[in-house]
Amino acid sequence: MREEYGKLDRVEMSIWECIELLNELVDESDPDLDEPQIEHLLQTAEAIRKDYPDEDWLHLTGLIHDLGKVLLHPSFGQLPQWAVVGEHEPHHLLASLSSGNHFKENPDYSNPKYNTKLGVYSEGCGLENVLMSFGHDDYMYLVAKENKTTLPSAALFAIRYHSFYRNSINSSHLLTWLPLT
Numbered sequence: 001m002r003e004e005y006g007k008l009d010r011v012e013m014s015i016w017e018c019i020e021l022l023n024e025l026v027d028e029s030d031p032d033l034d035e036p037q038i039e040h041l042l043q044t045a046e047a048i049r050k051d052y053p054d055e056d057w058l059h060l061t062g063l064i065h066d067l068g069k070v071l072l073h074p075s076f077g078q079l080p081q082w083a084v085v086g087e088h089e090p091h092h093l094l095a096s097l098s099s100g101n102h103f104k105e106n107p108d109y110s111n112p113k114y115n116t117k118l119g120v121y122s123e124g125c126g127l128e129n130v131l132m133s134f135g136h137d138d139y140m141y142l143v144a145k146e147n148k149t150t151l152p153s154a155a156l157f158a159i160r161y162h163s164f165y166r167n168s169i170n171s172s173h174l175l176t177w178l179p180l181t
Contacts, residue, residue, distance in 0.1 A: 001083070001134040006142050010076045018067045025072045029086040041066060061155040065162050068136030068143070084135050088163035090119065091131040137163050 013021070022037035030040070045063040052058050070076045071084045114120070121130060132138060141160035144151060 002138065002142070005071070005077075005134070005139055006146070008143060008146055011070075015064060015067070018070055019063075021073055021075075022067070022069055025069060027066075027069060027072075027085045028081050037066065037069065057151050057155055058158075061151060061158050064140065064144075065159050066136060066140070068138070068140035071136060071139055086135070086163070088135060088137050088161060089133045090121070091133050132161075132164065135163070137161065 019038055019041060022041075025037065027037070035043075041063050044065065045059050048055075048062040049059045069084060071079045072081070137160050141156055144156060144159060149156070
């Protein structure tokens with residue numbers, strides 16, 4: 001998926017055009033199903049602006065953080081929900097961590113070699129060495145990075161990992177991926 005969608009050769013559009021396109025889509029994993037995606041994006045950016053009024057880059061990050069959900073749209077390949085939205089999970093460890101219904105459709109879900117405490121990873125390997133599932137987070141990260149964004153690295157980190165919920169992984173798993181110092 002990273003290789004195919006990392007080419008960024010599907011559609012070219014402005015940020016606002018992308019935001020408007022998201023209003024045609026339903027994110028089945030989103031708890032705010034009654035609100036259009038544009039409301040979520042604007043509310044996120046506004047909440048960040050209120051709390052961090054001097055951090056313009058962070059306001060923009062809040063506005064664009066979910067734009068990768070365009071992968072659900074026919075012009076981007078109309079990927080299935082499980083491949084785009086929901087919790088961002090470490091690849092090759094999906095079944096042991098996932099609590100959502102979307103990953104049950106993933107072919108890796110029933111593979112026993114991924115259903116261990118560390119899956120294919122070694123203790124202390126570091127988060128940067130953990131391959132995360134590809135979805136809207138990683139796609140938007142790639143779009144920003146490959147288009148030479150001027151957003152700081154903290155913004156790219158927030159975009160890439162905003163769906164990697166603390167609740168989806170217990171602290172003992174997380175600690176095993178952080179380098180031990």
